[in-house]
Amino acid sequence: MTNFLNNFNNLNNVNNTVNLNNTGTLSNVGNKIKIGPTVTMFVPYDCNNACPFCVNKDEYRDTSDFSIERCYKSLDILNRIFPHNDIVLTGGEPLADLDILQDILEHIEDTHNIYINTTLPTNDSQDERLIAKTLNKFKDKISCVNVSRHLRHYVKECSDEIFDMLDVRHRINCVVFEDTDEQKLKAFLDRFKGYEIQLRANYSKLSLDNVFMTENDDLFKLISSVANYEGQLEQELFRTGFMFKYDGDTVVTYHKTLPYSKINGKVGDIIIRQTGYIYDDWNNYGEKLDINSLVELPY
Ligand code: SF4
Numbered sequence: 001m002t003n004f005l006n007n008f009n010n011l012n013n014v015n016n017t018v019n020l021n022n023t024g025t026l027s028n029v030g031n032k033i034k035i036g037p038t039v040t041m042f043v044p045y046d047c048n049n050a051c052p053f054c055v056n057k058d059e060y061r062d063t064s065d066f067s068i069e070r071c072y073k074s075l076d077i078l079n080r081i082f083p084h085n086d087i088v089l090t091g092g093e094p095l096a097d098l099d100i101l102q103d104i105l106e107h108i109e110d111t112h113n114i115y116i117n118t119t120l121p122t123n124d125s126q127d128e129r130l131i132a133k134t135l136n137k138f139k140d141k142i143s144c145v146n147v148s149r150h151l152r153h154y155v156k157e158c159s160d161e162i163f164d165m166l167d168v169r170h171r172i173n174c175v176v177f178e179d180t181d182e183q184k185l186k187a188f189l190d191r192f193k194g195y196e197i198q199l200r201a202n203y204s205k206l207s208l209d210n211v212f213m214t215e216n217d218d219l220f221k222l223i224s225s226v227a228n229y230e231g232q233l234e235q236e237l238f239r240t241g242f243m244f245k246y247d248g249d250t251v252v253t254y255h256k257t258l259p260y261s262k263i264n265g266k267v268g269d270i271i272i273r274q275t276g277y278i279y280d281d282w283n284n285y286g287e288k289l290d291i292n293s294l295v296e297l298p299y
Contacts (some may be wrong), residue, residue, distance in 0.1 A: 032113050032143075036082035040282075041075065041272040043090055043104075044068055045096035047119060051154040053175055055259055056282050059274060060092055068100065070276020072107060075282050078270060078278070081294055083111050086143075090117040092274065098126055098134045105138045113143040117173070120147055122158040131158075132165035139168040146173045146198070150189050151180055163195060171196040176219055178202070186226050189246050197252045199223060203259050211256050212240050223254050237261070237268040260285040267293070 030152040041064065042056065044066035075087075087108055094101055097116045115192060120131055135145060147163075148155050149172050163170065172192045176185070176199050201219050212235055213295060214220045223229075223244055233241035239257035246252045261268030262281040270284055279286035280293075 001211065012135075032111065033084050034086055034113060036085040037247060037267055037270050038086040038088055039075070039078050039082070039270045039272060041087065042274050043089060043091045043094045043096070044071065044274040044276075045092050045100070046069060046119065047091060047093035047096070049119065049155045051148075051150075051175075053204060055204065056090075056092065059283065063274070067276045071272055071274075072104075072276075074272045074276050074278050075108065077291075078272075079109055079112075081291075083109065086113045086115065088115045089115065091122055094118055095121055095126075095131060098130065099216045099267070102134060102137070103139060108141075110141065114138075114141060114145050115146060116142060117146045118148070119155040120158050120162055128158050128162040129166060130204070132162055132167075134142070136165075136167045142168050144168075145170040147171065148173050149174075150174050151184055151188065152174065160191070163192075169196075171198055173198045173200065175200045175202060176222075178218070180222065181220075182222065182226055185222060189226065189252065193247060193250050195250070197246075197250065198255050199252060200255045200257075203257055206258055208258065208263070211238070211258050214242070218252060223252065227252050237263050237266060259283075262286075270294075 006139065015096075042059065044063065046060040078085075083113075089101075089104065094104075094116050105114065116135075120128075122128060122131065135142065144166055145166070147170055149157060151174065172195050174188065174197065199219070202218075210217070220242065227244035227246040230243040230245055233253065234241060239263045241256065242254040244252040244254065260283075262283050264283065267280045267289070269282070270289060271282055273279055273286075278289045278291070280289040281287070
């Protein structure tokens with residue numbers, strides 16, 4: 001799951017009055033305060049998908065230096081610096097191994113909001129019931145499970161019945177491509193009516209010039225044509241969102257985020273790579289983080 005997804009990198013809770021702020025102000029998401037930048041951990045477990053917009057897939061081609069042990073050490077170090085920030089588990093696939101996922105969740109202190117980006121992968125050894133049971137065990141610890149479902153079937157999808165089995169907060173996350181029209185979008189929104197839905201632009205097309213704008217934004221116009229616009233979510237260093245209501249009460253957010261998180265030297269997201277090493281940005285943009293820089297930044 002890509003973190004934009006993802007991360008979503010990170011997930012604005014539209015039901016809360018205060019949102020995340022990557023420039024370092026204190027925010028309140030769910031019931032926990034957030035101080036400091038989000039830590040996004042790319043789990044060292046691949047998904048079996050090949051989404052065309054994925055910017056993480058290359059990282060999973062060579063797994064020889066992957067280390068979950070180093071990931072734990074990095075989580076511990078960052079927990080000591082930022083005991084109250086958000087943590088996003090992404091990949092790859094955080095639910096590729098449910099035992100290890102539980103171990104990771106138990107390892108993370110209760111002071112953090114935890115977000116998980118996943119496709120909810122099923123196979124011979126884990127069906128929908130087992131996945132739901134595992135996630136529900138941590139319903140008080142997980143702030144949101146962000147589930148990738150797209151207009152085209154880029155990911156292997158399990159039965160939609162799983163959504164009714166989940167007691168943990170979850171949200172449908174969909175990357176919308178340029179060829180989507182009103183009819184296709186409405187069919188998708190109808191499929192998930194009543195759930196939280198997050199629509200995302202193809203982030204590889206976004207830049208600092210257009211990420212915060214709605215003018216000349218075809219996707220914004222398309223969503224506006226089928227749903228009622230309610231307002232803009234907080235603008236962060238490298239992302240923002242817009243909230244809509246579809247057919248009554250279905251909350252739809254349109255999320256825009258850059259494919260990088262460091263702007264003018266400011267670190268938006270701290271990344272734990274699959275190797276367990278800590279980076280200052282995603283993918284090819286990132287460099288190993290100078291931990292000293294964290295004590296200089298005004299978080
Ligand atoms: S599910 Fe798709 S977007 Fe997510 S990591 Fe796999 S290939 Fe990339």
